[in-house]
Amino acid sequence: MATLSMQLSSETKELLPGVVLLQQHSQTAGLSGPRVSLSDGSCQATALTNIAASYGSGAVVPRPPWRTLAGSDVATLVGAEPIEVGQWVAIVQVPERILRHFRAIRDAGLQNKSADVVFQLAGSEEYALGLRELLAEMTARCCKPRYDGAGINTRPTGLSTCTVNSNTGLLTGMHVDTFYSRELELRALSPNRICINLGAEDRYLLFVNLPLREMRRQLEQLGVRDARINDTGRGLAWAFFESFPSYPIVRLRIAPGEAYLAPTENVVHDGSTEDKRLIDITLTILGTFAPDTFRDGL
Template sequence: MGTIENGIKIQCAGNLLDRTEISAGTERALGYSPAGIPFRTGAYKPKKPWRQLTDREAEVLMLKNKTNHTDYSSTVTILSLPEILKDKLSQLELHRVLSKYYFTKYYSKRESDFQNATRLLHLYFSSFNVSEREILASFFAVNNPNLETTTKYFEGRQYVGLHIDNWENATIEGAHLAQNRVCINLGLQTRYLLFVNQPLNNIKSRIVEKEGDFHLENTQWHLGQRFFKHYQSYPVVKIAIHPFEAYIAPTENMLHDGSTIQATKPDITFTLRGYFSV
């Protein structure tokens, strides 16, 4: 059994043990997802079974000694939207969305309402933006229910499993300087954030320990592949994101993905990027 080590921390209200599990490590993601779409060659996913955290593991993961602003490059924050914002978003009536295909038509029909919701979410999360750079890349997304991992590449033709975002074309060494991501659960059911709690520089160091160097053009995709090859017993963290909750995470500085496992209804999210700290 792999051991969770010090690295990226979690900040959330309530008991971390109630919403968090860890995997038995990772394994190759082979074949097709329940949506009928294949996994990319070389993709990895969490290995079952999932289990609850021990008290020691919770201690390692939980952020302690909070300062005025958390380190946006090494902290995952879970927060609940304020009631007034929940009420406004409820007016979108997203329970009417029965599929990703239908969402496109529904958005077109109520585009002004979605634009108003976007403005409200920008306004709310701007209070957490600790940079003069503007908030970027806001978009709605819809995923199928009951997926172990949710992210697709190549125009939706392949699932990629645990991966590293790279919107800013950052180097591995500079990934800690990239913007972090807000992802809000606007669906009716719980979704999950999956992640390896080690920043990219730590992951690169671990690969160098095994291989003596890290070549392969320093790409994020190869970094994940090499790490999982040598450290398949290292656990993946799975943390529940309930409806009208959001995570703020350094997704360009950690291996991660979303999951809609056990859900029966479409997964609907809204994403923002910026330098957010709570």
């Protein structure tokens, strides 16, 4: 991994070089707003009284307002070279030949059906056929897809972040995945994920554009030495947000029929349904996706 030399302060509002957004295709039709926007930093969910009760203790969320990506932040985030392993995010268009198998689920989203209805449809033979075709496509491209630990998910509307702690039923806020639980130095080599928007509206991917190693380096340069900086579960992320509350969170808009690819074991992230009116539906698959895998689409 290339050494990043810039040093953050508690007031930094500009993006540092790190995780890059690859421009995989040019489609922007159907987007109701800018593709990328930045938060005004982060804060604990308890600071936002309208959502505080829905979150677990210590949970961190993006701090509004949002601003459109502009100026030097564009060059920092979009399409930088070289592309480091585990340090890139991409959007791809899912072709109709695959999406057609999920039409019943997509129609359920358009009609704002319940999560129970969506999961019932996910048990159909048509869904299974679509999934087999999708996995075969990924296998042919040497992506080593895995279906365990992933699948169809639904989320309610209006959530600043949308991942729920299954033990408490409360929202987790910004977090890093731990399916593989690799040590920090190997996090960038973890499999990544593809997440397809099967809903009827745009949704968001939220992420901090710094890999975990860089987050820890920034904390060490600031003089933070407590045990949290070695806790890749959540301690490192919470220490970073506490020390750099003005650092922006990236919000990436994903249109219906699009998918994002992201190294969710190596970046702090979450989804968001904040502007949605209809049920949020996604299909997620873990795998080993390279930057060039879907350069011409799925």
